[in-house]
Amino acid sequence: MEILKYIGSFFVLLGSIFLFLGALGIYRMPDVYNRLQAGTKSSTLGAMSMLLGIGFLQPDWMVKMIVIIIFIAVSNPLSSHALARGAYRAGLSLFQKEKIDAYEKDYKDMEDKEL
Amino acid sequence: MQSKGLTISKFVYSWLLMFAVWYGFTTSTALPELITGVIVSLVVTLITAKAAQCCGLDILLPHRIFYMVKYIFVFIIALLKANFDIARRVLSPSLPINPGIVEFETKLNSDFAKMILANSITLTPGTITVDLVGNKYFIHWVDVKTEDSEEARQEIAGDFEKILLKIFN
Numbered sequence: 001m002e003i004l005k006y007i008g009s010f011f012v013l014l015g016s017i018f019l020f021l022g023a024l025g026i027y028r029m030p031d032v033y034n035r036l037q038a039g040t041k042s043s044t045l046g047a048m049s050m051l052l053g054i055g056f057l058q059p060d061w062m063v064k065m066i067v068i069i070i071f072i073a074v075s076n077p078l079s080s081h082a083l084a085r086g087a088y089r090a091g092l093s094l095f096q097k098e099k100i101d102a103y104e105k106d107y108k109d110m111e112d113k114e115l
Numbered sequence: 116m117q118s119k120g121l122t123i124s125k126f127v128y129s130w131l132l133m134f135a136v137w138y139g140f141t142t143s144t145a146l147p148e149l150i151t152g153v154i155v156s157l158v159v160t161l162i163t164a165k166a167a168q169c170c171g172l173d174i175l176l177p178h179r180i181f182y183m184v185k186y187i188f189v190f191i192i193a194l195l196k197a198n199f200d201i202a203r204r205v206l207s208p209s210l211p212i213n214p215g216i217v218e219f220e221t222k223l224n225s226d227f228a229k230m231i232l233a234n235s236i237t238l239t240p241g242t243i244t245v246d247l248v249g250n251k252y253f254i255h256w257v258d259v260k261t262e263d264s265e266e267a268r269q270e271i272a273g274d275f276e277k278i279l280l281k282i283f284n
Contacts, residue, residue, distance in 0.1 A: 018198055018202075021198075021201065021202045021205055021206075022201075024205050024206075025201055025204075028205055028210060029205075029210075029212075030210075030212075031214075033214065033243065033245075033255045034212060034214055034257060036243055036255075037201065037241065037242075037243050037255070037257055038201050038205060040237060040238070040243065041194070041197045041198055041201050041238060042201060042202075044194070044238060045194055045195070045197075045198045060142075063138075063139050063142045064139060064140055064142065067136060067139035067140060073234075073238075074234065076238075077233070077234040077235075077237035077238055077244070078234065080237055080243060081233065081234075081237060081244050081245070084243055084244070084245045084255060085245055085246050088245060088246075094214065094215070094216070094255075095214060100214075100215025100216065100217065100259050100262060101215060102216050102217050102218035102253060102262070102264075103216045103218065103245060103246065103253040104216075106218070106248060106251070106253070107246075110248070
């Protein structure tokens with residue numbers, strides 16, 4: 001099937017573009033939280049779209065690819081959340097133009113309780 | 116759905132889920148494969164049953180399935196928007212960001228629904244979940260539009276929360 005080949009190549013290309021933009025975002029953003037923003041979103045959609053493209057190129061693998069896509073959609077945000085929380089607990093400060101940090105107060109309360 | 120212990124309905128649901136994953140990876144309808152799948156997924160379910168507390172068979176009612184499909188579509192559109200949003204910010208020379216951490220409270224009461232909402236928020240435009248304490252979400256927002264928690268809830272989680280309330284309550 002010729003048409004499936006084109007659709008598959010399109011998705012693989014789209015995925016690689018998003019992955020490239022994610023890498024560029026990690027390079028350009030000022031602090032760890034903004035870098036996570038760029039990294040998580042584009043790596044999730046990039047990997048999903050690339051796997052979907054492989055599924056179109058090899059139709060036998062389509063169902064497996066969809067299972068892997070579901071795993072990625074569930075596990076990727078979890079890891080970025082763990083990184084963001086760990087970064088905050090390790091004391092990395094936020095890049096801010098105005099001071100907006102609702103987490104600070106609750107985090108201090110929690111820390112007092114733990115001590 | 117709020118009952119804590121392990122019920123038969125929860126057990127059967129995780130068994131079905133495990134079998135669906137098995138079928139997804141083998142994609143074969145040969146009888147020996149299917150029988151092996153039933154046995155393997157039963158063993159896996161027996162081992163993991165205590166951890167799998169998400170939902171029972173009543174999650175498969177038709178109106179819940181309908182809202183799940185709707186959720187998937189809303190989610191995919193949000194994920195695409197998020198990527199174009201990040202691409203726009205990364206590619207513009209002035210780097211237009213105004214980051215900060217905001218908080219809001221959710222009306223959801225099941226742990227599983229809260230987890231799904233937290234994951235969805237991470238993948239939607241400009242937001243990432245930093246922490247979840249009780250009912251309070253702490254969200255890192257690339258472009259803070261409001262510090263008020265009610266407005267932030269509408270802005271960040273409005274659509275998702277409405278659909279999740281329909282699925283899980």
